Amino acid sequence: MGRARILLFTGKGGVGKTTLAAATAARLAVEGHKVLVCSADPAHSLGDAFDRPLTGEPSEVDTCLYAAHVDARGLVDRSWQEIRRQLRVALAGAGIDELDAAELTVLPGVDELVALSEVARLARAGPWEVVVVDCGPTAETLRLLALPEAVAGYVERLRGPARLASRSTAAAAIRLAEHLDGLRELLVDPEVTSVRVVLTPERLVVAETRRTLAALALRGIQVDGLIANRLVPRASRWRGPAASWLRTRRAEQDRVLAELGTSTTLPVHLVEHRPVEPVGTGPLLELAGELYGEADPLAVPFTGGPARPLLTIRTVSESVHELGIALPLTDTSALELARVGDELAVTVDGVRRLVSLPVMLRRHTVVDATADGDGLVLRFEADPADTSGGLA
Structure with a gap:
C-alpha cells in the first residue's frame, strides 16, 4: 500500500x-x-x-x-524528555555549562x-x-x-x-x-x-x-x-x-x-x-x-488544477534570467525582500522564509523586482565583479 x-x-x-x-x-x-x-x-x-x-x-x-x-502534551512527556536528556549530555560533554545546556534543549x-x-x-x-x-x-x-x-x-x-x-x-x-x-x-x-x-x-x-x-x-x-x-x-x-x-x-x-x-x-x-x-x-x-x-x-x-511550483526560472538572454516566486499577493500584502548569501529572505505579512537560490543565479545580481496577484518576479543579471547579489 x-x-x-x-x-x-x-x-x-x-x-x-x-x-x-x-x-x-x-x-x-x-x-x-x-x-x-x-x-x-x-x-x-x-x-x-x-x-x-x-x-x-x-x-x-x-x-x-x-x-x-x-x-x-502526553507525547512530549513520554518521548521528548529522553531526547532532551541526551542532547543535554552531549552539550555538557562538549564543554557547555550544564545550566546553558539545559536552556538550549528547551525547544520552542x-x-x-x-x-x-x-x-x-x-x-x-x-x-x-x-x-x-x-x-x-x-x-x-x-x-x-x-x-x-x-x-x-x-x-x-x-x-x-x-x-x-x-x-x-x-x-x-x-x-x-x-x-x-x-x-x-x-x-x-x-x-x-x-x-x-x-x-x-x-x-x-x-x-x-x-x-x-x-x-x-x-x-x-x-x-x-x-x-x-x-x-x-x-x-x-x-x-x-x-x-x-x-x-x-x-x-x-x-x-x-x-x-x-x-x-x-x-x-x-x-x-x-x-x-x-x-x-x-x-x-x-x-x-x-x-x-x-x-x-x-x-x-x-x-x-482547480495542479499545484504551482514555488520557484520558476525564465531565461531572458544569456546573462539575464527571471525568477518567479508563486505567492497569492494582494494590494495590502506587506512584502519585504533581502538577499542573504545564496538565499533570499522573503517576508509576507510577517511570515518569513529563506529561499535557496538556484545554482545558476547565485553569481547573478538582482536588478529589479515586481509583484502582482501571481507572486513575485525578480530579474537577475550576470555581474562577476559584484558578489553582493543586490537586495542588500
Whole structure:
C-alpha cells in the first residue's frame, strides 16, 4: 500500500473546520476508503462532532472510519524528555555549562512538533488510505507547519557539539534531524499533503484567509481549496423583517466572497448555515453531501488544477534570467525582500522564509523586482565583479 493521503483542515477559530473535517472523513469512509480523522487542535472538539469520547489511539467510529485525538502534551512527556536528556549530555560533554545546556534543549514549539510527528506516524503505521487532520486555528497551524524547517536549523547547530560527546548522542541528534527532514518532505509533497482552509464570509476572516494562503504558499504547502461555511439562506420568497435581514446579510456575504474570488484562483465551495449543529455520522454525511455533491472529495477537480511550483526560472538572454516566486499577493500584502548569501529572505505579512537560490543565479545580481496577484518576479543579471547579489 502506498502512502496515505493527508488532508489538513484549518481556519480561524469558530468557523466550523472541525465539523467539516469530520464530515469529509465520514464521506470518504462511506465511499470505501479506510479513513483516520484525528485532531491536532488543543481544543479537541472532534469527539463532540461524532458524539463519542476519543483517545490518543484510533478507535472505530463507523465502517472504515476511525478517529483519535493527538495528545501532544502526553507525547512530549513520554518521548521528548529522553531526547532532551541526551542532547543535554552531549552539550555538557562538549564543554557547555550544564545550566546553558539545559536552556538550549528547551525547544520552542515542541508540543506542536510532536503532534505533527504523531500525525505522520499514524499515517505511516495504520492501514489508512486517507488521514484527515483537524488542525488548530490558522495562526497555530502556520506555526505548526513551519516548525520542521525552523527546528531543523536548531538541531543542526547541536549536531556539532553532539558529535564531540558520544556516538550514541550524536546518532540521536542525527536521527532527529533526519526525522525533521522527513516531516518537511511530507508537508511539501502535493501528491500526499494538502490543506483546505475553512472560512466564514466576513471581511476580517477573509483578510486572515488571504494571509494564510500567502504563508502556506511561502512554505511550499499545497492548498487544494477554500470552504466558505455558514452562508445564510437567500430567502428570496420570504417576507417580513426576518427575511429582509437574511437577504441583506446574504448580499453582504456574496460581496465578500466576490472580493475573495478576485484575489485567488482556488475554488471556493459554499456551505449554508444549518439550524441544528450536525452531530454524528448521519448529519455529518448530509453536510458532506452539500459540500461535495457527487464529486469525490479526493478528486483533482477540487483543487482547480495542479499545484504551482514555488520557484520558476525564465531565461531572458544569456546573462539575464527571471525568477518567479508563486505567492497569492494582494494590494495590502506587506512584502519585504533581502538577499542573504545564496538565499533570499522573503517576508509576507510577517511570515518569513529563506529561499535557496538556484545554482545558476547565485553569481547573478538582482536588478529589479515586481509583484502582482501571481507572486513575485525578480530579474537577475550576470555581474562577476559584484558578489553582493543586490537586495542588500
